[in-house]
Amino acid sequence: MASTTCEVKLRRGEPVEKGLRRLKKLLDREGILKDMRNRKHYEKPGDKKRLKQARARTRAARDRREARSKY
Numbered sequence: 001m002a003s004t005t006c007e008v009k010l011r012r013g014e015p016v017e018k019g020l021r022r023l024k025k026l027l028d029r030e031g032i033l034k035d036m037r038n039r040k041h042y043e044k045p046g047d048k049k050r051l052k053q054a055r056a057r058t059r060a061a062r063d064r065r066e067a068r069s070k071y
Helices: 016-030 032-038 045-070
Strands: none
Touching: 016 032
16 A cells, blocks of 8 residues: 555635545545555455456457557
8 A cells, every 4th residue: 555645735715626636636646546446355365366367368468459450
């Protein structure tokens, strides 16, 4: 999990909704939301490895398809 603390200070006269939007963008840029979603449920090391390999296979297949379509 990211160890940085995100802080958004509201400017004078700025609506809370706009400040929340800025905070969400900041969290997204920092990768904190993605990290929190990944840590929502415990994932066994073997399961992580299997998912990583499956993503790699999908990525490789997509790259092969894209390479064939270029020629």
